Amino acid sequence: MAEPLAHHRPGGKPLGTAATRRGVRTAERHGSGRASGSAGIIRVASVPANHVYVRHLSPPEGDRVTRLADPRPCGAPSGSQQWWPPVMLDPGWVDEHADTFDVFHLHFGFDAQTPEALRELLGTLRRNGKPLVYTVHDLANPHHLDEGEHRAQLDVLVPGADRLITLTPGAAQEIAARWGRTATVLPHPHVVEPAGLLRPRPRNGRFTIGLHAKSIRPNMDPLPVVRVLADVLPELPGAVLRVDCHPDVDDPESHWYAPGVLDELRRMSREGRLELSVHDYFDDDALWDYLIGLDVSVLPYRFGTHSGWLEACHDLGTTVVAPSCGFYAQQRPCLIYEHDRQGLDAASLRDAVRTAYAERPAWRADPVERGAERFRIARAHEAIYEALL
Numbered sequence: 001m002a003e004p005l006a007h008h009r010p011g012g013k014p015l016g017t018a019a020t021r022r023g024v025r026t027a028e029r030h031g032s033g034r035a036s037g038s039a040g041i042i043r044v045a046s047v048p049a050n051h052v053y054v055r056h057l058s059p060p061e062g063d064r065v066t067r068l069a070d071p072r073p074c075g076a077p078s079g080s081q082q083w084w085p086p087v088m089l090d091p092g093w094v095d096e097h098a099d100t101f102d103v104f105h106l107h108f109g110f111d112a113q114t115p116e117a118l119r120e121l122l123g124t125l126r127r128n129g130k131p132l133v134y135t136v137h138d139l140a141n142p143h144h145l146d147e148g149e150h151r152a153q154l155d156v157l158v159p160g161a162d163r164l165i166t167l168t169p170g171a172a173q174e175i176a177a178r179w180g181r182t183a184t185v186l187p188h189p190h191v192v193e194p195a196g197l198l199r200p201r202p203r204n205g206r207f208t209i210g211l212h213a214k215s216i217r218p219n220m221d222p223l224p225v226v227r228v229l230a231d232v233l234p235e236l237p238g239a240v241l242r243v244d245c246h247p248d249v250d251d252p253e254s255h256w257y258a259p260g261v262l263d264e265l266r267r268m269s270r271e272g273r274l275e276l277s278v279h280d281y282f283d284d285d286a287l288w289d290y291l292i293g294l295d296v297s298v299l300p301y302r303f304g305t306h307s308g309w310l311e312a313c314h315d316l317g318t319t320v321v322a323p324s325c326g327f328y329a330q331q332r333p334c335l336i337y338e339h340d341r342q343g344l345d346a347a348s349l350r351d352a353v354r355t356a357y358a359e360r361p362a363w364r365a366d367p368v369e370r371g372a373e374r375f376r377i378a379r380a381h382e383a384i385y386e387a388l389l
Helices: 093-098 115-127 147-160 169-179 220-233 261-271 282-294 308-317 345-357 366-388
Strands: 040-048 065-067 103-106 132-136 162-168 183-186 207-212 239-245 277-278 296-300 320-325 335-337
Touching: 040 093, 040 366, 065 366, 093 115, 103 366, 115 147, 115 239, 132 147, 132 366, 147 169, 162 169, 162 366, 169 183, 207 220, 207 282, 207 345, 220 239, 220 261, 220 345, 261 277, 282 308, 296 345, 308 320, 320 345, 335 345
Parallel strands: 040 065, 040 103, 103 132, 132 162, 162 183, 207 239, 207 296, 239 277, 296 320, 320 335
Antiparallel strands: none
């Protein structure tokens, strides 16, 4: 799993469509039921399968649901866990593998697909008698500055899916208002593995406020947030501000190039206003070490919907200060400041950080309840699949 968790959907070249179809299967030939020999098992073509959110849709001991492994994309290194761009989104793959799955479940990874390509995918699923479940993680894509492309994709997927799932009541209300569809609300399962839910938090005497700018995705506006955090720091005895960033934002050849950002952060670091750490993506263990070492994690988003980062912080007991955009406060307990496409309200951010410092909220997930919640989420998915079949 890459550092940005449920919201890391690397783009890729459009998969296109197959010019020829081998072994085209129709609904008349196969019907909508399960293939013979799959007694009691529900086989799901999940896009993706090897992502922590999807893996945790099943309980640790397993259940009736089995998810197909992600096909290796062309050009991906042998033995790698790379799932993007998802091969299953090619209608040709659906035609050739229709007898290997019962339900198609889309989560994310369709960033590079045109609305026309998604319509063809839906048509191919219908022709093969395969129901589509779509979990609406993002109503605004954090990787797209322009909302138009993602809206056009949603205008195909949301009306075309047989069943819809989303993570919060607010997202479900927006889906109902925009498309007249009902989405089942199921919470995000835990992100950190069960053993990590029991990990004790460190005690070092410092109050560490963290902001991770990552590679500065289009939905991030870190510098205004960092400036406010640095200004409020002198009011908080013993507090430090840690800012992390990936080096590609300083590379003119990189897709993520953000000129001037690291220059300002380095200047503020030299002035003693923050501690700057520039590094490549964390692996899972390094990410958990980073998050559990923070008292507060500030999300510098100006648009978005849900957050896997917030879920990981909840697993580890790190307080989150989240923006008012999206539905973060409906996901897990957090402090909210005003930040959206129109800009940042500095006073609300200062107040949220002061509250976190003064009150030290204890919002860590209970490991037993997190496990029980995962079981309930798994059973709810199984029931949705079964009803469709």
